[in-house]
Amino acid sequence: MKSVKKVLAIMMAVGGLMLSPLIVQEASASSQTYTVNPGDSLWKISNEFNVQLDELRSLNHVWEHIEPEQELTIPNSPNKHTIEKGETLWRIAQNYDTTVTELKKANNLDSDLIYAEDTMCIPTKLEKSVSTTKTVTRKSSSDQRISVSDYERQLMAHAVYSEARSEPYEGQVAVASVIINRVRDDRWPNNVEGVIFEPWAFSPVHDGTFWLQPNQTAYDAVDDALNGWDPSQEAVFFYNPVTSTSNWIFSRTTITQIGQHVFAY
The missing domain is CATH 1.10.10.2520 (Cell wall hydrolase SleB, domain 1)
Incomplete structure (x- = not known):
């Protein structure tokens, strides 16, 4: 009886060692690390990587201000979006750095009419997809609507x-x-x-x-x-x-x- 318990204990220990790398790999595949550049903001980063601003805030426990050289965890770009009250196709397209045309194409829409609580497919930009954890950097955006002193x-x-x-x-x-x-x-x-x-x-x-x-x-x-x-x-x-x-x-x-x-x- 004691020998059986020993065998089970060894199997469980070995099984745990074998499962641990798989769990780490899965976690790695679901996010990446981003180093904040001067001039960055949470909104700019969320827009760049096609992730929800609230998700980025919650994942990093940061709500407004970020500092250069700070490291943030970036979740992989979502494939789905739940429409919120008051949202429009144009606003959703802006949030995910895509176009209204691409949104309508991805969701087989014939008009601009959408309904709160419905789920939309978000077109994936291949150049922003990632499969492993890595550190990435990005140049600050110069796409300003007006120039100010x-x-x-x-x-x-x-x-x-x-x-x-x-x-x-x-x-x-x-x-x-x-x-x-x-x-x-x-x-x-x-x-x-x-x-x-x-x-x-x-x-x-x-x-x-x-x-x-x-x-x-x-x-x-x-x-x-x-x-x-x-x-x-x-x-x-x-x-x-x-x-x-x-x-x-x-x-x-x-x-x-x-x-x-x-x-x-």
Whole structure:
């Protein structure tokens, strides 16, 4: 009886040794390591590798600010996406660095109509696929929607912090995007300073809170907006429907709501 127990113990020990490499290999095949470059943000990295921003945050226990040379675990690009309320094909395509045409082709769609909770197939980019754990680096993106000076970037961070410091990060990026969208719109001045200091455009400019010292999150939000992330979906107005006293602003066409702010055009 004792000899049988010894044999079973040896078999279990050997089996455990044989299974361990398989488990490690599987974990390796599901992710890779990325070294953060100067100018990177979580959004830029998630967009580059076609992964969900929330998944990247959760996997690395990092929510906003990252530092150069910091190592992040990058999950393999997903093949499926569950549609969230308010999402459009264009927004999903932007999140996964693909096109509406490719999305429709991959999902046999004849129109742009999609429904929340449905699952979509995401076209896989072969050049971004990985099968083993490795360290990768990437050049900083130069695909900026507008070019700004350091001073203008500071002004945008002040605007984001004074207008949206209590809002979710996506909402802070959206506020920065509204400034950019106005710069690109002929109805507003064609520079950041002119847009921000246009009379009565931003209430914190008039009540003095605009000059509060912005935190790093505000700067990160500005950088993400400058690099192309527009959660506002090209809005040129935003307001808090609870505190707003302007009847005119309620006549604007609503695009989306993030946190307490409604974004409109």
